[in-house]
Amino acid sequence: MAKIIVVTSGKGGVGKTTTSASIAAGLALQGHATVVIDFDVGLRNLDLIMGCERRVVYDMVNVIQGDARLHQALIQDKRCDKLHILPTSQTRDKDALDKQGVGQILDELQQSFDYIICDSPAGIERGALMALYYADEAVIVTNPEVSSVRDSDRILGILHAKSRRAEQGLAPVKEHLLISRYNPARVAEGEMLSIEDIQELLGIPLLGMIPESESVLKASNAGTPVVFDRESRAGQAYADTVRRLLGHDCPLRFLEVEKKSLLKRVFGG
Amino acid sequence: MDFFRRDPPKTSAAMAKERLQLILTHEHQGNMGSEPDYLPALRQELLEVISKHAGIDLNEVSVSLERKPDKEVLEVNVVLPRHDAH
Ligand SMILES: Nc1ncnc2c1ncn2[C@@H]1O[C@H](COP(=O)(O)OP(=O)(O)OP(=O)(O)O)[C@@H](O)[C@H]1O
Numbered sequence: 001m002a003k004i005i006v007v008t009s010g011k012g013g014v015g016k017t018t019t020s021a022s023i024a025a026g027l028a029l030q031g032h033a034t035v036v037i038d039f040d041v042g043l044r045n046l047d048l049i050m051g052c053e054r055r056v057v058y059d060m061v062n063v064i065q066g067d068a069r070l071h072q073a074l075i076q077d078k079r080c081d082k083l084h085i086l087p088t089s090q091t092r093d094k095d096a097l098d099k100q101g102v103g104q105i106l107d108e109l110q111q112s113f114d115y116i117i118c119d120s121p122a123g124i125e126r127g128a129l130m131a132l133y134y135a136d137e138a139v140i141v142t143n144p145e146v147s148s149v150r151d152s153d154r155i156l157g158i159l160h161a162k163s164r165r166a167e168q169g170l171a172p173v174k175e176h177l178l179i180s181r182y183n184p185a186r187v188a189e190g191e192m193l194s195i196e197d198i199q200e201l202l203g204i205p206l207l208g209m210i211p212e213s214e215s216v217l218k219a220s221n222a223g224t225p226v227v228f229d230r231e232s233r234a235g236q237a238y239a240d241t242v243r244r245l246l247g248h249d250c251p252l253r254f255l256e257v258e259k260k261s262l263l264k265r266v267f268g269g
Numbered sequence: 270m271d272f273f274r275r276d277p278p279k280t281s282a283a284m285a286k287e288r289l290q291l292i293l294t295h296e297h298q299g300n301m302g303s304e305p306d307y308l309p310a311l312r313q314e315l316l317e318v319i320s321k322h323a324g325i326d327l328n329e330v331s332v333s334l335e336r337k338p339d340k341e342v343l344e345v346n347v348v349l350p351r352h353d354a355h
């Protein structure tokens with residue numbers, strides 16, 4: 001049985017899609033058959049971040065509506081054959097996804113994959129509910145910033161009340177905190193909430209910390225999940241995050257304040 | 270720079286944390302976002318049942334759901350008028 005992991009946050013723009021792409025690619029690089037699903041109906045983005053936007057023929061809504069078979073909609077990654085992408089539709093119909101349709105797709109994917117990563121849209125409406133409903137585990141992406149922390153707390157409340165596991169009285173969804181766009185220098189200056197602060201406020205176990213990094217923008221420009229960039233701090237931090245998700249012990253890195261080397265300052269890092 | 274400040278002002282991160290602590294506690298009490306759909310109706314019906322059987326008008330019944338790590342506790346608080354108040 002595949003593990004279903006939702007990447008969610010409540011607040012928009014905190015790094016869910018960046019995280020979904022890199023966690024999925026990271027799991028696949030470790031040899032696990034992985035599919036990443038874009039649940040952001042109307043605003044298709046994951047395909048761009050994964051660099052497969054020109055290969056999209058069918059999408060999840062076509063499959064639910066019976067216009068395409070699941071294998072026709074799945075896109076195999078060019079860099080890693082264990083990795084697949086299921087794109088979303090650009091329809092403006094908010095009701096394009098329903099629990100039953102999504103459930104059927106997940107059932108079918110369970111048979112050929114080890115991990116199913118669900119990239120949630122922002123908000124706490126239908127789209128976000130669809131993405132989290134069937135989850136076994138949840139990665140809560142949080143920025144060190146007041147509104148992001150509050151929204152993470154709300155989405156945790158929804159996981160507790162509205163997920164399938166909650167509704168059916170099963171073991172609760174396993175929650176992981178992923179702090180992203182972290183800036184150790186600003187934390188040291190007392191200008192930004194620290195990892196400890198956020199963990200204390202949200203009360204869920206820490207899965208990882210992704211530093212604010214220019215390499216994320218470069219990676220999205222190129223359509224390559226940043227985890228493939230082994231030079232960058234963000235890429236390495238995502239690789240560590242994936243190891244922890246797989247149950248390995250892996251100390252937090254990149255907590256120290258980064259000093260830009262002269263070379264980097266001159267030539268741009 | 271710090272010579273004159275014996276008691277440095279709160280950092281902005283500390284301010285953020287304090288504000289979040291307050292608002293999250295508050296939202297957990299009201300259970301915003303995770304309040305089950307049946308709570309308002311339950312609140313209303315409890316109010317009716319208690320006032321019917323106690324034969325009095327109630328000022329208030331508060332029904333809230335508190336989230337604990339391993340369970341949820343339904344708390345019903347009934348405010349009765351004083352018995353000896355003729
Ligand atoms: N660690 C990081 N360092 C720097 N920039 C980042 C980092 N993580 C994400 N970003 C940037 O933040 C922006 C939003 O990221 P992303 O699209 O992943 O967020 P999202 O939560 O999926 O947004 P939405 O809610 O709109 O779906 C992007 O421009 C991305 O490049």
Ligand SMILES: [Mg+2]
Pocket residue numbers: 016017018040045119120121
């Ligand atoms: Mg997104």
